[in-house]
Amino acid sequence: MAETRENVKKENRKARRQGKSSISDVARLAGVSVGTVSNALNSVGYVKDSTRKLVLDAAKELGYVPNRAGRILKTAKTGLIMLALPDTSNEIYFGMIEGVQETVKKQGYSMLLYYTNGKLNEELQAVRLLQERVVDGLFMVHFSYDQELLDAVLQTPAPIVLCGMCNHLWANQGYPFDTISIDVQQGIHDAVKHLASMGHSRIGYLAGPKGLEVYRQRYEGFQTAMEECGLICPETYVQWNDYNERGGYNSGRILFQMQDRPTAICASNDQQAIGCWEAVHDLNGKIPEDIALTGLDNLKISKILDITSFGMHEDEMGEEAARMILARLKYPAEEPQNLYFRPRLMVRKSSLEKI
Amino acid sequence: MAETRENVKKENRKARRQGKSSISDVARLAGVSVGTVSNALNSVGYVKDSTRKLVLDAAKELGYVPNRAGRILKTAKTGLIMLALPDTSNEIYFGMIEGVQETVKKQGYSMLLYYTNGKLNEELQAVRLLQERVVDGLFMVHFSYDQELLDAVLQTPAPIVLCGMCNHLWANQGYPFDTISIDVQQGIHDAVKHLASMGHSRIGYLAGPKGLEVYRQRYEGFQTAMEECGLICPETYVQWNDYNERGGYNSGRILFQMQDRPTAICASNDQQAIGCWEAVHDLNGKIPEDIALTGLDNLKISKILDITSFGMHEDEMGEEAARMILARLKYPAEEPQNLYFRPRLMVRKSSLEKI
DNA sequence: CTGAAAGCGCTTACAG
């Protein structure tokens, strides 16, 4: 008996020292069963006040923190939602992060972020983490539309919301997951219409990389709008390049130095617009006097440089995505939703000169 | 017997439909024990090739993905490392994210990001997630130095690396965790010396918010350097304000409109410097002709606007932090490390005019 | 109100 008590003490000391005590350590120290410890700590069921105090004191003394893996295994709930994003440095996602985080926090979930670098492998890994039940739900902004990714998503019973930062190719296909679409096509379309309304007829286009769906859609928007305005765009006016500043810089340089240069440039995103802005400035050109410019994404720096752009409703997208995941967690059988957002034109100085 | 087989089939179908099969479902379908399934899937121990194939086929047919909670419970390893950051929108952290992610990925870990918004509560929550063993280790950039946070960290047996984006107050205090320091004091010091060397003697200072340790240290660096240069800074030249662009904008406006305005402004970070840049431009002032300007953080936009700044070694910090965590996971008893980084001056046009 | 027991899904000695 004395020996047993000695053992108990020793165990307790060990637990405290390592800082890793389990629920049974607490139970032992408090002199109650583990079930009671669980009830007391989670405030469920009936626990006498004096017993609760016993448990709380023991837990405190041991520095007890429940091991979430144990709970997860039993309850099949992690309390975690994952947001998977392609890229750390693109400001366009910041609003989403905030929106998701605020929304899930209100419901007692924590948000974890995972960066995929827009690579298929990493996008698959994000889905995999969901399949392994590291988190309860996933909101992913993804670049690839590979069959492999689709298959992985379809094999996942847990809630997934997909957003491709464009009109989602998998929206309204009868798939059992939710999607969020941004009508970037319409955005670029509106940009061209705006430039045309300012009197421009020679409009250059920074198209971005040819490989990505997002930029394919934007290009279509450009073409359609040009046609609708009865304008013709020579092939040399369309610059396929990286979607970043450097791409925009190089393309802008080329366009601005043409003999018969355009009077306006429509960039398929803000990063390119900014690069283009730099290029024009480096060539001692003035915006909008020498050449007009529009972007898309409404980055902070576009506001600073006074570049016309498009707001993307990032915050709402994040909130809605989170809401959809949480709803599906509650009601898994509800009809999948396909949400649409339309970019909102923000006219600034860079396109405000009538010609 | 026939009934049993029926049951097995039914169970299998159920598992497949739900997409949630467990290791025992696989074992049943493959006709082997769960131990063998585990061995086959993880390529440990001895498994006959034909048996392995049986298992793999069964796993594939069921769309089996192991539940990580089960493994975690048994192995006490999650394979996850958490990076906790104060802020989504500050570009200064992007390099860290990359550095941490690359480093941990090489060792088979996944990196999860958690945003604290620089609030004590959320910083505590990040530590809590580590204590609950949601992840194996934590690298946190934090703002607060509350006793409560320190206590939480000290109670956590799992590896933590702390960075305050300044000379860490808890470095070299004999605490059992690793720290990373940035000598921002020295950074600002160097900025002032640089401005003085360009002939400036009337130097204004954008100090940031008074409450944060980070800015206290930077201010000290400013004062010390001024004294060393034999320069005097009137109180009105020191502007305490928000650490963001708006703060810089307002402070810049005030300083530039003074009767006896400074010939140079030293900003305690780039965001303020950028705001200041805008303010001066809005007042039709020229940089550096009318007033010189330096920042600190080396943001991309500072390069675009040609503002002198300081590189912060973010990438290396991320790599080193990750390395420290992984090392401590392997050798928990090693001496804690306290790393130091010194900002690197990047002179640009904004401070290149001799006076 | 409390305790004993089952069980979540894994891994890991151990016996054969």
Add this chain to the structure above:
DNA sequence: CTGAAAGCGCTTACAG
């Protein structure tokens, strides 16, 4: 080479 069994740390009916 394979299987049976223990056990990781929880929660949750259930019996008392």
